[in-house]
Amino acid sequence: MFIAVDAMGGDHAPREVVSGAVQVAREQGTQILLVGNSALLESELRRLGASSLKEIEIVHAEEVVGMDEPAVTPLRKKKRSSIRICADLVKKGRAQAMVSAGNTGAVMISAKMVLGTIEGVDRPALAAEFPNPQGRTVVLDVGANVDTKPSQLREFAVMGHFYSQEINGIHSPRIGLMSIGEEETKGTGKTRVAFQVLQETGLNFVGNVEGRDVFSGSVDVIVCDGFVGNVLLKSAEAVAELIKTMLRRELQKSPLRQIGALLARPAFEDLAKRTDYREYGAAPLLGLRGGCFIAHGRSNSTAIKNSIRRAEEFVAAETPEKIRAKVAQLHNEEKRLLGDSEL
């Protein structure tokens, strides 16, 4: 199994990306196709004493997609970019998943158009994980789609189910539908239809949930429209940042507070670790023929290492095949029902 890693993507590329790739190759023997400017990557590997590491193979890419370029760039203007070549490698079967901390829109659209969606799946969904007191809540979609149809939300539920099961080890993931009240009748016209549709999936659908459930541990998976999920993701990151900034400022205001902060520092570090996206690695784009993990632009080597690890687990668990089989089953049941009703 090979993971294609976009060595040119992210604020700290290629240095941190190469370093993360070398770490995971050394620690667990992950086989990596490192995609980017070969001269640059060779020199980074030399710097890390990893030139002869047999797990890492360089694939040259002469172009790079900038963070501010249009999402379609790898499909049109820059077909020799590292993002596009990563997607091509997965498409050709040379790699089974790709990891990139580059331009999120460009990675999403390249993966979607080059890899294609799983048979029976209409739209891919970007998933994000949030901490809760017991573990993690997977929320999808967080930005790949807007104006999601109920049937698409059902597909997201299937994707979230297997992701939570295979990657987070939850036996029977509890799935919630994001709404603005717990009763079945609450929400929009679309969420009310989605409620009915989700009840018929055979998944562990527990009903409507609210914004607070993302962080409560009451469910393992939450499905929602990408507009709502994106606002949620970005605002939650910002709240956490704001609280840390304000606390840091408060802790500097007197010598006594400073001493207290010093003594309690390990507590802050442990908390930071629990709430830091870098520990979670990347957001998976689910529903594709192959794996695609989109890491945060600010990813350091730890984030890259964890992202590659996730991608490897994802492929090893044959998650796309499981999603395909379940979606096919749901489609077949629907056809049977329609057939019966015609009798």
Add this chain to the structure above:
Amino acid sequence: MFIAVDAMGGDHAPREVVSGAVQVAREQGTQILLVGNSALLESELRRLGASSLKEIEIVHAEEVVGMDEPAVTPLRKKKRSSIRICADLVKKGRAQAMVSAGNTGAVMISAKMVLGTIEGVDRPALAAEFPNPQGRTVVLDVGANVDTKPSQLREFAVMGHFYSQEINGIHSPRIGLMSIGEEETKGTGKTRVAFQVLQETGLNFVGNVEGRDVFSGSVDVIVCDGFVGNVLLKSAEAVAELIKTMLRRELQKSPLRQIGALLARPAFEDLAKRTDYREYGAAPLLGLRGGCFIAHGRSNSTAIKNSIRRAEEFVAAETPEKIRAKVAQLHNEEKRLLGDSEL
């Protein structure tokens, strides 16, 4: 000016509500109609040595709407409930605004149906305030509506503008449209139309914003659909709670951390104060003929006091009249434009 206060609403009613009302009456002479079971309220006032306080007048209400009763209860089954009577008092002009920490849905629907919307305003919007490094961001709607039309978002912008100006003292509030990318072309069909509509308002519209802008201080007002705003509100509250819980747990893990936490305690207290909804008081339901402030169900006396204070400022600034005038101006401009185009 009188503020009608629902003394029976909230988890800690009537005790905390009466106590908050007495505080604000004593501190700044606010005139209050305290609505609820008169025997109960008299005894609470006695307990606080406030029986002879001339600023507070009791208005008897024989019924109470429970937190789990349907939102329509005050309109149908319980017309003698404290929520309904508060709305009736504002409608009749006996009070200029109402404050309740009771059943949110019931307060919203009572205020909307009994007071009615301002002339030219289609829908009321519930506004919430969030902390940012420089001050506060007003977000509306956070739950009064779903499937909001662009013309309604324009009305929300007008309401948010005057609220931010009059209550938060911002000279020219910067208004953002919630979307999932800053470019004009990002978002849904509805947000793209709203973008165009908002540009024509003459307000300080700065364009699309994202979830992170709620907490960054980049804008003073953000307009969005109530579904999105409600998820945002509830998830942001939950993140803040989760971080506090996790930090508390981490700080208990060793004696050294405990000592550190003790020394730094004032920093935590100052932070808690800055991020605590109780300090902000209530969420205003804007766009109505009169003031309606909905306090958190868990409100203590401080939250009630701050809510009543807000309601008073709101009325004193003649906010509803300002909203009416601006909405009328926008409607007139539209008519003129339509008239021109027919020539």
